[in-house]
Amino acid sequence: MIILIFLLLFTITCESSPNPTIFEDINRHQEEYVQRLKEWVAIESDSSDPLKREEVIRMMHLAAERLKELNATVELVELGSQKLYGHDVPLPPVILAGIEKDPKKPTVCFYGHLDVQPAKFEDGWSTQPYNLTEKDGNLYGRGTSDDKGQVLAVLHAVETLQKHELPVNVKFVFEGMEEVGSNGLFTLVEQRNSTFFSNVDYIVVTDTLWLSNKPGITYGTRGNCYFFVEVQGARKDLHSGSFGGVVHEATGDLIFLLNTLVNSSGHILIPGIYDAVVPPSEKEVEFYKESEFNAAKIKRTFGIRNFTYSAKEEILMRRSCYPSLSIHGIEGAFSASGTKTVIPAKVTGKFSIRLVPNMEPSVVINQVTDYLKEKFAERKSPNHISIKCVIQAKPWLSDIDGPLYLAGKKAIKKVFNTEPEMFRIGGTIPIGSHFQEVTGKSAMFLGIGGPDDAPHGQNEKLSRYNFIEGTKLYAALLQELVSL
Amino acid sequence: MIILIFLLLFTITCESSPNPTIFEDINRHQEEYVQRLKEWVAIESDSSDPLKREEVIRMMHLAAERLKELNATVELVELGSQKLYGHDVPLPPVILAGIEKDPKKPTVCFYGHLDVQPAKFEDGWSTQPYNLTEKDGNLYGRGTSDDKGQVLAVLHAVETLQKHELPVNVKFVFEGMEEVGSNGLFTLVEQRNSTFFSNVDYIVVTDTLWLSNKPGITYGTRGNCYFFVEVQGARKDLHSGSFGGVVHEATGDLIFLLNTLVNSSGHILIPGIYDAVVPPSEKEVEFYKESEFNAAKIKRTFGIRNFTYSAKEEILMRRSCYPSLSIHGIEGAFSASGTKTVIPAKVTGKFSIRLVPNMEPSVVINQVTDYLKEKFAERKSPNHISIKCVIQAKPWLSDIDGPLYLAGKKAIKKVFNTEPEMFRIGGTIPIGSHFQEVTGKSAMFLGIGGPDDAPHGQNEKLSRYNFIEGTKLYAALLQELVSL
Numbered sequence: 001m002i003i004l005i006f007l008l009l010f011t012i013t014c015e016s017s018p019n020p021t022i023f024e025d026i027n028r029h030q031e032e033y034v035q036r037l038k039e040w041v042a043i044e045s046d047s048s049d050p051l052k053r054e055e056v057i058r059m060m061h062l063a064a065e066r067l068k069e070l071n072a073t074v075e076l077v078e079l080g081s082q083k084l085y086g087h088d089v090p091l092p093p094v095i096l097a098g099i100e101k102d103p104k105k106p107t108v109c110f111y112g113h114l115d116v117q118p119a120k121f122e123d124g125w126s127t128q129p130y131n132l133t134e135k136d137g138n139l140y141g142r143g144t145s146d147d148k149g150q151v152l153a154v155l156h157a158v159e160t161l162q163k164h165e166l167p168v169n170v171k172f173v174f175e176g177m178e179e180v181g182s183n184g185l186f187t188l189v190e191q192r193n194s195t196f197f198s199n200v201d202y203i204v205v206t207d208t209l210w211l212s213n214k215p216g217i218t219y220g221t222r223g224n225c226y227f228f229v230e231v232q233g234a235r236k237d238l239h240s241g242s243f244g245g246v247v248h249e250a251t252g253d254l255i256f257l258l259n260t261l262v263n264s265s266g267h268i269l270i271p272g273i274y275d276a277v278v279p280p281s282e283k284e285v286e287f288y289k290e291s292e293f294n295a296a297k298i299k300r301t302f303g304i305r306n307f308t309y310s311a312k313e314e315i316l317m318r319r320s321c322y323p324s325l326s327i328h329g330i331e332g333a334f335s336a337s338g339t340k341t342v343i344p345a346k347v348t349g350k351f352s353i354r355l356v357p358n359m360e361p362s363v364v365i366n367q368v369t370d371y372l373k374e375k376f377a378e379r380k381s382p383n384h385i386s387i388k389c390v391i392q393a394k395p396w397l398s399d400i401d402g403p404l405y406l407a408g409k410k411a412i413k414k415v416f417n418t419e420p421e422m423f424r425i426g427g428t429i430p431i432g433s434h435f436q437e438v439t440g441k442s443a444m445f446l447g448i449g450g451p452d453d454a455p456h457g458q459n460e461k462l463s464r465y466n467f468i469e470g471t472k473l474y475a476a477l478l479q480e481l482v483s484l
Numbered sequence: 485m486i487i488l489i490f491l492l493l494f495t496i497t498c499e500s501s502p503n504p505t506i507f508e509d510i511n512r513h514q515e516e517y518v519q520r521l522k523e524w525v526a527i528e529s530d531s532s533d534p535l536k537r538e539e540v541i542r543m544m545h546l547a548a549e550r551l552k553e554l555n556a557t558v559e560l561v562e563l564g565s566q567k568l569y570g571h572d573v574p575l576p577p578v579i580l581a582g583i584e585k586d587p588k589k590p591t592v593c594f595y596g597h598l599d600v601q602p603a604k605f606e607d608g609w610s611t612q613p614y615n616l617t618e619k620d621g622n623l624y625g626r627g628t629s630d631d632k633g634q635v636l637a638v639l640h641a642v643e644t645l646q647k648h649e650l651p652v653n654v655k656f657v658f659e660g661m662e663e664v665g666s667n668g669l670f671t672l673v674e675q676r677n678s679t680f681f682s683n684v685d686y687i688v689v690t691d692t693l694w695l696s697n698k699p700g701i702t703y704g705t706r707g708n709c710y711f712f713v714e715v716q717g718a719r720k721d722l723h724s725g726s727f728g729g730v731v732h733e734a735t736g737d738l739i740f741l742l743n744t745l746v747n748s749s750g751h752i753l754i755p756g757i758y759d760a761v762v763p764p765s766e767k768e769v770e771f772y773k774e775s776e777f778n779a780a781k782i783k784r785t786f787g788i789r790n791f792t793y794s795a796k797e798e799i800l801m802r803r804s805c806y807p808s809l810s811i812h813g814i815e816g817a818f819s820a821s822g823t824k825t826v827i828p829a830k831v832t833g834k835f836s837i838r839l840v841p842n843m844e845p846s847v848v849i850n851q852v853t854d855y856l857k858e859k860f861a862e863r864k865s866p867n868h869i870s871i872k873c874v875i876q877a878k879p880w881l882s883d884i885d886g887p888l889y890l891a892g893k894k895a896i897k898k899v900f901n902t903e904p905e906m907f908r909i910g911g912t913i914p915i916g917s918h919f920q921e922v923t924g925k926s927a928m929f930l931g932i933g934g935p936d937d938a939p940h941g942q943n944e945k946l947s948r949y950n951f952i953e954g955t956k957l958y959a960a961l962l963q964e965l966v967s968l
Binding site: 048049050084117118123124180181209222224226233234235236237238239240241242243244245246247248249251252253255256258259262264265266301302303304305306307308309315318319322323324325326327328329330331333334335336337338339340341342343344345350352354379380381382383390391425426427428454455456457458459 | 532533534568601602607608664665693706708710717718719720721722723724725726727728729730731732733735736737739740742743746748749750785786787788789790791792793799802803806807808809810811812813814815817818819820821822823824825826827828829834836838863864865866867874875909910911912938939940941942943
């Protein structure tokens with residue numbers, strides 16, 4: 001009797017998961033996978049901070065070593081340096097790697113990044129951001145979800161398949177400057193289009209999250225134009241006692257300008273900014289209506305009182321299919337705790353506009369610049385302004401009926417026994433649109449992060465479930481791709 | 485013939501400077517004085533930074549040692565601690581000291597402070613702010629002018645007079661929390677009114693600058709209400725890609741509120757704020773018209789393009805006899821260099837209003853709070869605001885025809901051979917009004933800092949000339965006071 005039940009259970013397991021050996025292998029190694037993620041998270045590869053640039057470079061070399069352990073051919077492409085605040089800061093190398101066994105088989109190229117957003121415990125983290133900490137099934141740490149955990153899941157999937165049979169050729173493009181605009185990578189893709197990319201059939205980008213607890217596939221991203229608007233008042237900071245009331249204060253001018261950008265419900269006030277926006281198709285509207293996106297849960301997780309829209313599909317579409325403008329902060333004004341009675345000399349407001357098809361960065365830059373200059377002229381201030389766009393990234397939208405998407409859907413069905421949710425995301429991974437444009441190959445965003453991972457916020461996490469099942473997902477995808 | 489010319493020169497010297505021995509003594513010791521100022525500047529006694537509190541305390545003990553070397557009786561009054569960001573931070577002790585030889589002689593009490601404003605080299609200093617550096621006759625360093633240099637000038641004057649004869653009794657009140665609101669000092673003055681202050685006849689505050697290169701006496705200061713307006717959006721920082729367009733952003737709300745406070749020419753928009761303002765008297769208007777204040781030089785020094793007023797007297801009165809509002813910055817938003825695509829969860833705007841007679845802090849707080857709440861209601865945001873006034877300091881105005889002011893004028897005449905400029909200042913030294921209110925004694929602000937010393941800005945300095953001649957001025961004042 002006991003033997004019968006055991007056999008029955010075994011049969012059920014086999015049916016719901018057709019790669020028992022590979023999946024069990026992944027299950028067995030999960031502590032090792034978590035340990036490796038801990039090692040990667042411990043490296044403070046914050047690409048926005050010039051003082052941590054060496055850490056980003058160290059991270060790239062560590063990933064290169066990992067790839068060599070998988071018998072990949074690895075090239076670390078040096079991209080020179082960037083001018084940052086008057087200093088030459090070295091750019092981290094880009095990893096171009098490949099495991100190519102059989103030219104007759106298809107070749108899939110994974111893209112991921114190993115740099116992270118800034119994180120400090122004092123920002124309000126519950127754990128040290130660079131010390132991976134597991135709590136209630138979640139792995140907390142900067143980069144767990146965005147994007148170190150997802151890159152490692154790919155590598156663990158490949159490693160596991162190699163023990164049996166790697167069904168396709170695999171290539172890897174890993175960079176260390178994604179969070180600040182992927183310096184140098186765009187040109188590199190163009191330069192290597194006829195060499196490294198010549199035999200690539202499909203491009204899979206890991207750098208994305210699911211929309212709900214149901215697995216999902218991303219077929220579009222928003223672009224981004226990140227602006228610095230600088231107001232220069234006096235040449236030196238002034239004492240507000242000595243000069244308050246008799247000088248045109250730069251901070252007041254900047255606050256005035258920033259206040260002209262967007263209204264309280266998020267509508268952008270820059271003339272013409274919505275002109276090129278193509279609304280989502282009817283089919284897409286259906287995707288969002290059917291989604292299991294749980295607005296109430298997201299509200300609870302992030303402590304959001306109210307979204308600016310109430311219907312689920314409106315929230316989803318507004319944050320991914322329409323532009324938005326966020327004011328991030330001010331550099332140069334007093335920003336510490338406590339009090340300081342200063343009139344800052346030079347202040348730089350930082351805001352960004354997310355772009356959707358068919359908005360063009362060059363057009364947006366002109367619209368913003370003209371508008372702010374016009375508004376500043378109305379202010380009649382003797383201070384000087386300058387407006388710079390420091391990140392320009394195009395939006396991206398893919399054809400979701402191609403073979404790559406079919407394989408993705410089948411892989412999800414295998415691992416999770418469900419249909420995926422299809423959606424666009426509001427974030428910007430400019431390399432997606434660039435890969436597609438330059439190589440002419442189909443690109444797909446298949447991530448394994450959950451909807452509440454907080455990739456740029458405090459307490460970023462990846463659940464252990466998503467990390468391990470996601471590893472299976474990438475393994476399944478590689479198996480599906482061979483049959484296309 | 486040569487001997488005759490020499491005698492003639494000697495006679496002229498004696499006439500223009502009636503204390504040749506004392507003044508020469510001061511001249512002879514100037515390198516020692518500069519060296520001591522260097523030691524004091526090296527202590528980072530920034531009272532706004534809880535992490536530097538121990539340095540403030542160290543500074544107070546060093547000053548106490550100096551006073552003991554002058555045979556003063558010294559009490560270091562402990563004031564307990566303050567709650568700061570959830571921590572108990574110790575308050576630095578206040579120094580009450582005295583050199584009292586003859587109860588029949590008048591007693592003058594000097595007030596000064598030994599804490600400084602924040603300063604970092606990266607803020608745009610040309611030299612290290614805590615390393616006193618002499619260049620072109622100026623002593624650069626944080627606290628040189630505000631107020632360590634002026635306190636040291638008093639001590640050096642007393643030390644020099646002691647070698648001959650100290651003409652009056654001298655008392656000292658030195659504190660370490662002036663830059664952040666003089667915590668505990670106000671109560672202490674009340675508590676010691678019938679003891680320490682009972683035999684004090686005159687109060688001299690060192691913490692002030694001259695209006696031009698001509699020596700000046702300050703008879704009024706502005707008060708200050710420093711506000712924190714906090715907007716709380718979500719509980720966590722959000723990614724502007726994932727949430728841009730669907731949440732009510734706290735930073736946008738705060739920018740909106742800050743933009744309602746003051747117009748581009750410095751006019752405060754809060755209803756009723758000007759109601760209690762008493763304009764300067766006709767006599768005062770004459771002071772400012774006659775002043776040698778050099779607006780063009782100040783513009784050059786600080787790189788100010790245009791003042792909001794063109795006439796010299798208008799600039800002087802607007803910055804000292806009328807209220808002003810300055811926006812200092814935002815805490816909680818992105819303020820570093822580079823880019824970060826964050827929607828900050830909680831942001832705190834910091835601004836302050838300088839008060840003049842007869843504005844009352846309690847009234848101003850109500851006006852500001854009511855106005856911001858009303859404006860925020862118009863915004864219809866679901867976010868939460870809270871408004872706090874963290875510094876409340878009254879304005880102060882003195883009777884300029886009393887004996888203390890007469891002595892001050894005579895001392896200036898002796899050292900500089902000129903009449904002083906009489907003026908109010910725009911800054912806030914709340915202890916001035918408090919001393920006068922509690923003790924009923926006459927107070928005068930007699931500083932030795934120059935008009936372009938930049939006390940709260942980058943490259944704060946005190947000229948060597950002002951430091952040394954200022955030491956003579958305090959010596960001359962003590963000699964004049966005995967004859968009143």
